[in-house]
Amino acid sequence: MEDRNNQAAEPLRIAFVGSECYPFVKTGGLGDVMYALPRALIKQNCDVRVLLPKYSCIPQKYRDQMVYRGSFMMDLCMDGKTFFVGIMELVMDGVTYDFIENEEFFSWGNPYTDLVADIPKYCYFSKAALAVLNYLEWTPNVVHCHDWQAALVPIYLRTHFANTPVGKAKSMLTIHNLRFQGIYGIPHIKYWTGIPGYVFDYPFMKQGKDDANMMKGGLAFANCITTVSQTYAGEIQTEFYGEGLDPHLRYHSVRMRGIVNGIDVELWNSRTDALLAAKYDENDVLEKKKANKLALQEKVGLEQDENKMVIGLISRLTNQKGLDLVNAAFAEMIDENTQVVVLGTGDVYYEDSFRYYESIHKGSVCAYISYNEALAHLIYAGADALLVPSLFEPCGLTQLIAMRYGTIPIVRETGGLKDTVQPYNKYTNEGNGFTFEDYDAGVFLNTVRSAKEVYFEDRESWDEMVKRDMAVDVSWEKSAKDYRDLYLQLSK
Ligand code: ADP
Numbered sequence: 001m002e003d004r005n006n007q008a009a010e011p012l013r014i015a016f017v018g019s020e021c022y023p024f025v026k027t028g029g030l031g032d033v034m035y036a037l038p039r040a041l042i043k044q045n046c047d048v049r050v051l052l053p054k055y056s057c058i059p060q061k062y063r064d065q066m067v068y069r070g071s072f073m074m075d076l077c078m079d080g081k082t083f084f085v086g087i088m089e090l091v092m093d094g095v096t097y098d099f100i101e102n103e104e105f106f107s108w109g110n111p112y113t114d115l116v117a118d119i120p121k122y123c124y125f126s127k128a129a130l131a132v133l134n135y136l137e138w139t140p141n142v143v144h145c146h147d148w149q150a151a152l153v154p155i156y157l158r159t160h161f162a163n164t165p166v167g168k169a170k171s172m173l174t175i176h177n178l179r180f181q182g183i184y185g186i187p188h189i190k191y192w193t194g195i196p197g198y199v200f201d202y203p204f205m206k207q208g209k210d211d212a213n214m215m216k217g218g219l220a221f222a223n224c225i226t227t228v229s230q231t232y233a234g235e236i237q238t239e240f241y242g243e244g245l246d247p248h249l250r251y252h253s254v255r256m257r258g259i260v261n262g263i264d265v266e267l268w269n270s271r272t273d274a275l276l277a278a279k280y281d282e283n284d285v286l287e288k289k290k291a292n293k294l295a296l297q298e299k300v301g302l303e304q305d306e307n308k309m310v311i312g313l314i315s316r317l318t319n320q321k322g323l324d325l326v327n328a329a330f331a332e333m334i335d336e337n338t339q340v341v342v343l344g345t346g347d348v349y350y351e352d353s354f355r356y357y358e359s360i361h362k363g364s365v366c367a368y369i370s371y372n373e374a375l376a377h378l379i380y381a382g383a384d385a386l387l388v389p390s391l392f393e394p395c396g397l398t399q400l401i402a403m404r405y406g407t408i409p410i411v412r413e414t415g416g417l418k419d420t421v422q423p424y425n426k427y428t429n430e431g432n433g434f435t436f437e438d439y440d441a442g443v444f445l446n447t448v449r450s451a452k453e454v455y456f457e458d459r460e461s462w463d464e465m466v467k468r469d470m471a472v473d474v475s476w477e478k479s480a481k482d483y484r485d486l487y488l489q490l491s492k
Contacts (some may be wrong), residue, residue, distance in 0.1 A: 011047040012487050013138070014038075015169070017129045017153050018146035019122065021050055021097070024058045025111050027371075028316055029261070029397045030147060030176045033228070036264035037483065038095045040476035044484040049138060051129040053121070054088055054099035055111045066090045066099060074131050076124055078194045085128045087135065098136070100128045118149075119184050122214075123192040126152035133166045141491035144172045144483075148182035151218025152193060155204075158221055159196055170490040173222035175215075177394050178236050178243045179320065182214030183207060189214070207244070216248055224490055225249075225256040226483075228395035229416030233258030241392055259483060260419050261395040262476035268380075268401050270470075275377035282470050285406045286463055289381065296382030299375070300366035302339050309455050310339045311448070312383035312407070314376050314398050317346030317354075317369075322389030322412055327353050328441035333448050334361055337456065341366045341383065343375055380405040385451055389436075389444050393417045399433070403469035408462070409433035410451055412444075420474070424454070429461055432469050 020026055021034035038048040054066075066088035073082045086101030100106075105121045112118055126145075130153065133140065143166070145153040154171035161167045186200050189212040200206055205217035219225055227233045235241035237250045249256065266272075271281050277295030280288035290306040297304045311333070315321045326333075327350070334340060334357075342354045342365075354367035368375060380386070386402040388411040395416030399409035403421075411417040413435050424431035436447040454462050 009045065011045050012142070012484065012491065013047045013140040014041060014049075014487060015129070015133055015138075015140040015143045016048060016050040016146070017126070017143060017150040018050075019053065019125070019149035020111060021052050024052065024062055024097070024099075025055055027111070029395065032263065032397055033176065033261055034146065036262065036267070036476055037480060039093060039264065040262070040480035041484060042094045043477075044480050046484060046487070049096045049098060049133075049140070051098050051100065051132060053106045053111065053125050054086075054101040055109065056107045057110050058099070062090065063088075069098070070135060071101075072131070072135060074128060076127060076192065076194060078191050080194075083124060083128075085131060085135075087132055098132055100125060100132060102128070115182070115184060119182060119189060119214075120192045122149040122182065123152060123189070126150055127156050127160070127193070129153060130156055130161045130166050133169075134161070134164055137165070139165045140169045142172055142487045143169050144174065144487075145218065145222070146174050147176050148180055148215040148218070151182060151214045152195070154218050154221040154223070155193075155195060155199055159199065160194075170223040171221070172224040172226060172486065172490065173218045175219075175225070175227040175236070175394065177320075178215070178227075178241070178245060179392075181216065181243065181245070183211050185210055186212045188212075213245075216245060219245070219248060219252055223255070224486060225252060226486070227256065227258050229260045229419045230258035231418045232392075232394045232415035235392070235415060257482075257486065259479050259486075260416055261397060261400070262479050263397055263400045263404065263474050265404065265475045268404050270381060270405050273377055273381070275374050276381045277378070280381075280406075282406075282467050285466055285470060289384075289406060289466075292378065292382035293384075294382075296341065296378050297339070299378060300341055300368055301363070302341065302366055303363040308337055308339050309385070309452060310341060310383045311385045311387060311410075312379040312402075313340070313342045313344065313387045314379055315342075315344045315346075315388075317344040317350035319347070320391055320393075322387075322391050322439070322444075323350045324391075325389045325439070325441045325444040326387060329445040329448065330357050332445055334364055338452065339364050339366075341368065341379055343368045343370070343372060343379055345369055345371055380407055383407050384455060385410055385434075387448075388412070388417055390414055390417060391439060396420070400474040403432055403472050404474050406466040406470045408451065408465055408469065410447055411435050412439065413437045424450075424465060426454070426458075426461065429464060432465065432472060
């Protein structure tokens with residue numbers, strides 16, 4: 001009944017502001033969410049516009065589809081320096097994407113470089129996003145901002161833009177990863193933003209003696225704060241996970257909610273996925289997974305044998321992802337019946353250590369050090385298990401994609417991993433994956449051993465779990481409703 005009323009009502013207008021969005025530019029989960037959540041929201045009677053930088057790395061085929069919507073000059077810095085703002089628009093599957101064009105900021109970087117360059121870039125982007133909404137005369141009910149790159153938006157809304165049409169909008173700031181906050185010296189950020197001096201006081205942006213923290217300021221000014229799982233919402237209020245902002249988050253916790261991410265179940269669909277060697281559903285998964293496994297083994301140079309257990313890892317290679325545990329346990333994880341395939345890029349230390357393991361376990365280990373969407377799909381389909389032993393994990397998407405593809409996740413019980421993977425219980429034959437709590441290589445190794453034991457010695461239970469995982473609802477539907485309800489509350 002409630003839904004029917006909502007369908008009849010005026011659509012809610014939501015502006016998304018963030019630094020990446022699949023399929024234009026993606027380095028991690030933020031890109032997935034910026035793609036999938038707007039698509040899920042339009043089914044919930046929302047009208048969604050996504051504002052993004054027009055980076056030079058956006059593929060030509062999308063640039064060719066963009067239409068010029070206008071341009072203007074915008075002042076930015078404390079000394080009134082002005083910058084060009086161009087608007088290029090593309091409509092895809094009911095979602096409008098407005099790309100902000102400026103050669104000075106977006107003609108290099110992939111999309112990120114380093115803070116020295118990125119801070120001015122995202123100061124410009126945050127202000128330009130609001131200026132574009134005014135220029136287009138499209139006033140949203142809520143401006144939904146994502147991570148530190150858009151964290152100045154709630155501040156601009158209540159300062160520079162307070163008495164303009166967009167100033168009527170409410171703001172929501174979602175934390176996808178608290179580790180990245182946009183911290184730099186006050187004079188630098190003050191100069192680039194042109195934001196009033198009081199915002200650089202302790203309750204807002206100031207941090208330590210001389211620094212300004214864009215995320216901290218955004219959290220103070222946003223009408224609503226969300227993060228991408230309930231467990232992470234609690235964790236970041238503690239010192240261990242709080243990345244220095246735990247007191248600030250505790251102070252603002254009444255405005256904070258945890259809403260778990262989903263995945264786009266059309267994009268991630270083993271029934272239709274053209275990147276697989278064999279498409280499958282719950283009925284033929286066991287057979288077809290073997291075909292995908294053989295194709296994967298061939299592609300990455302592992303010995304082709306459908307009876308070996310293949311363990312995958314698809315990840316940014318940083319310490320957040322629990323790779324110290326994987327490194328420490330690696331030698332003991334491998335045996336004549338177990339193969340490991342790693343797909344990722346990141347810290348040289350981890351890249352080199354995985355290359356090393358490949359060199360000494362040729363045919364059993366593959367370290368594919370690159371970013372490769374197509375290979376990711378084949379690993380999700382061809383591997384038996386996927387490792388996600390993160391030190392912290394705000395939500396995590398790889399475990400959700402794995403489950404959807406009938407690949408059993410092995411995860412640490414933190415953040416969204418804890419909220420989305422129910423531990424396997426051999427007595428009741430329930431659960432979706434293998435989980436552990438302590439950040440300890442021995443505990444991790446034991447968990448991998450438990451998974452191997454079920455795989456090799458109780459295949460029937462393993463296969464039942466494969467089918468159970470494929471049936472789990474990992475779509476955006478429920479969470480998109482939760483977001484819509486929050487938008488509604490905010491805009492009342
Ligand atoms: P994070 O956002 O912290 O990087 P998530 O689990 O939320 O982690 O999202 C990671 C997303 O990026 C998933 O869609 C995953 O498939 C993808 N991904 C990560 N590394 C690679 C890679 N090397 N090649 C292809 N896709 C990758």
